[in-house]
Amino acid sequence: MQHELSHKLFAEAQKHIPGGVNSPVRAFKNVNSEPPYIIRAKGAYVYDADNNAYLDYVGSWGPAILGHAPDEILNVLNQNMKNGLSFGAPTPKEIEIAKTVKDAYPSMNLVRFVNSGTEATMSAIRVARGYTGRDKIIKFDGCYHGHADFLLVKAGSGAATCGTPDSKGVPSSFTADTLIATFNDIDSVKKITDTYPNEIACIIIEPVVGNMGCIPPEKTSYVI
Amino acid sequence: MTGCRVAYGGAQELYDIKPDMTCLGKIIGGGLPVGAYGGKKEIMEMVAPVGPVYQAGTLSGNPLAMAVGLRTLQILSDNHIYQDLEHKGxxxxxxxxxxxxxxxxxxxxxxVGSMFSIFFTDEKVINADHARKANKDKFIKLFHHFLDNHVYIAPSPFEAGFISVAHTLDDIERTIHVFKGALTK
Structure with missing residues (x-):
């Protein structure tokens, strides 16, 4: 299989973008290689610069559950973009999607939209801390919740890919209130809650872990 | 990652859990950059402009992302999709x-459903320590064998694989066949 054009593009990219990529895992360092440059994607397939087709199990790291670029979604995009790209103002569509999300997730009475999962977790924890008046949070070893400073502790693939489990540039004071428990080990959680009674603002968990590989919960109902 | 992936209503639907707060990303944007967080009314009323917790965003609720996300959710609300994904998985x-x-x-x-990982280990992987102990060299060999045979899995042993609605039974069959080639090489 030819990778000549991808190879050239990656060499060029490294002159302009750190490591040639906009998110570390894409650099293929973890598999001692370099990435194919993706030109287009449709259905279950992605196509690289050298015109190789690949059956894709990455799915843009999760979002592409319907397959890549479904016609129905492209049509929606086409219709809507004629009205403008961004207004920074309320729009009717956001009411509709909020209602739809609430229907799917009845535990949510109110929902706020942001630009990424990183923003969602960072903001949710701010709210949890604001609501409880407590600072400490519990997260699980290997769970990645985006790259907010205080969540870059034992953060699974994102950090593991770089070979640096904890990122430089994060002051230790920022992570001092991030307490780490072991996934599938309720005693490790109880130990923390016993040590810091009335100090825990929230427990953040990826219920099926995806960033130390896929790891399902052994048991799904706990009372702490 | 589990939101709208392991079930339309995420892991909380699958396992019948009622969290105080929920964070979503990835699928709800249908391919455009979106995240969301929400929860109980009394907690979420802490958020500005109602409450004292500040959070804002120039592009938050971007109209294209909302439109594409909405249609994606509408399609996914058909339960057959998750049965189909479970079948393929x-x-x-x-x-x-x-x-x-x-x-x-x-x-x-x-x-779990359409989310999976292959670990080269003889023990059950239930936490990060187990995952770290799995054989990385074998994973790297498998990764390259897959790529050489036109199957693209995540370039890291610590990432999950995702099956989509667009994957056919032939695609699944071919993946198994390529895997066989990798182990008998």
């Missing part, structure tokens, strides 16, 4: 396990 899991067993290669396959 179970076929893939079964096929990979049979191949590994025949080849005498100890592996652990973890899967």
């Amino acid at each position: 179970s076929l893939l899991e079964k096929g990979l396990k049979e191949v590994a067993k025949k080849a005498g290669e100890p592996i652990c396959i973890n899967r």
Whole structure:
């Protein structure tokens, strides 16, 4: 299989973008290689610069559950973009999607939209801390919740890919209130809650872990 | 990652959990950049402009992302989609396990619906320590064998694989066949 054009593009990219990529895992360092440059994607397939087709199990790291670029979604995009790209103002569509999300997730009475999962977790924890008046949070070893400073502790693939489990540039004071428990080990959680009674603002968990590989919960109902 | 992936209503639907707060990303944007957080009314009323917790965003609720996300959710609300994904996932899991067993290669396959991982280890992987102990060299070999045979899995042993609605049974079959080639090489 030819990778000549991808190879050239990656060499060029490294002159302009750190490591040639906009998110570390894409650099293929973890598999001692370099990435194919993706030109287009449709259905279950992605196509690289050298015109190789690949059956894709990455799915843009999760979002592409319907397959890549479904016609129905492209049509929606086409219709809507004629009205403008961004207004920074309320729009009717956001009411509709909020209602739809609430229907799917009845535990949510109110929902706020942001630009990424990183923003969602960072903001949710701010709210949890604001609501409880407590600072400490519990997260699980290997769970990645985006790259907010205080969540870059034992953060699974994102950090593991770089070979640096904890990122430089994060002051230790920022992570001092991030307490780490072991996934599938309720005693490790109880130990923390016993040590810091009335100090825990929230427990953040990826219920099926995806960033130390896929790891399902052994048991799904706990009372702490 | 689990939101709208392991079930339309995420892991909380699958496992019947009622969290105080929920964070979503990825699928709800239908391919455009979106995240969301929400929860109980009294908690979420802490957020500005109602409450004292500040949070804002120039592009938050971007109209294109909202439109594309909305239609994606509407399509996904059909329960058949998740049955179909579970079917494909179970076929893939079964096929990979049979191949590994025949080849005498100890592996652990973890899967929930359309989300899965292959670990080269003879123990059940239930936490990060187990995942770190799995054989990385074997994973790297598998990754390259897959790529050389036009199958693109995540370039890291610490990422999950995702099956989509667009994957056909032939695609699954071919993946199992390529996996067989990797283990018997």
